[in-house]
Amino acid sequence: MKKAIITVVGKDTVGILAKTCTYLAENGINILDISQTVVQDYFNMMMIVDMSGASRPFGDIAEGLAKVGESLGLQAKCQKEEIFEKMHRI
């Protein structure tokens, strides 16, 4: 399994989850877990996804996701899980 973390941050609006999930489905990415919260009036969503069935290279997927985010006026990122794992776990 190749885990990655997707984060979407910005002002709350209709269709964030729908558009993000559609994009992921189109690219063969499986969602393992979703959580969200509102911090300082900002919508924060995190998904843990499995990229092992992804149809395109990681960099392209991340770029495409950022564009989906932009179309909603949000910031969307896709990062490999290890950066969080390493920083917060011994």
Add this chain to the structure above:
Amino acid sequence: MINLKEVIETNKMIQDENLDVRTITMGVSLLDCADSNLESCCANIYAKLLRCAGRLVKTGEEISREFGIPIVNKRVSITPAALVGASCCRRPEDYVEIARTLDRAARELGVNFLGGFSAVVSKGMTPSDELLIRSIPEALAVTERVCASVNVGSTKTGIDMDAVRLMGEIVKDAAERTKDRDSFGCAKLVVLCNAPDDNPFMAGAFHGVSEGDAVINVGVSGPGVVKYALSLIPGADFETLCETIKRTAFKITRVGQLVAQEASRRLGVPFGIIDLSLAPTPAVGDSVADILKEIGLAHPGAPGTTAALALLNDQVKKGGVMASSYVGGLSGAFIPVSEDQGMIDAVEAGALTIEKLEAMTCVCSVGLDMIAIPGDTSAATISGIIADEAAIGMVNQKTTAVRIIPVVGKGVGDSVEFGGLLGHAPIMPVNGFDCSRFVGRKGRIPAPIHSFKN
């Protein structure tokens, strides 16, 4: 499993607090490029650099994109050039030719700096070392990306005062030959004592002879992250203060460790060390001076600065050491003037002098760094400053360095703009009393008594 709070914390560090990996530096041994013919030697150097580091920049960019962490610089360090050119360089001009080759390779590789146009002369200079040193001013004037360094002393060997005296003249000459660019040549030249073999940071990086054929060293940064963490605990006691710095340094360093291991794996080059450094940039919020202010000083330079810096430096190491499997390089807090807006402000406010900076270098990671001084400062005075720093390094068994820029045509009250990561700086006054009879003495200062540990 990773939770949302942790993800937000990491991304906030990157986005708002300027967390980044400052540099992935590939060290490459050029010992096998030596040849008695200059042309062949240069061809060997160029070919080896392209062979070893050809994928460095691309790999760095890939890692940056996949983990979402900026990797600011991709750089290369090489075997001290005075060793590589010893059998083919007969004149300083020959070494300039090697510098041009290195510059061409650096441009082709896409790295912004290449370090190692260096000589290690802690005890004495070979004819080749001296030729290289004499070629430095011209080499820095005609190249763009080459960095030069000279190690003039160590705890084990003492200080080579002949080299110190020569370096005063070389710094002046480097300033003169780049006077049309605010003496920029001197920003690429550092004079060291106890230089480490595995430093990934410029301008003092070189790939020492104790190293393997190629190695990946990574320099982390993140003063903004430490500053932010401290801003959440105003007025806390020293225990809490130190714990907070340690925890933050740990987190920063873990990112460096991850990037280093990834780069090493993808490039098929062994991982060397992580340099645990708080390296500032002129960007607002990326300042070591701001941390000192957060600790409780109106400006760096105020009484208490040396103690606050000592505390900071030590906690950064304590937190970072556990986060990485191998630690090396310079490791600690950097205190350059022109590269740190908070330091510049302190100088302009009259809080920070060269003498106070000198005291701070006893407890920080390196030394007097990126300090602009009047262009009419004498070579002997510059040698005196170098000797003082080298003595601090020698006696305290730490790395010290001098990277000062006597800006031709400028004096106290003027300022100088280097641009980019090198920033801008007000010209600082220098103690003008003469030391030429001291630095004029020949020979070397013996190693200190506590170096004899056998």
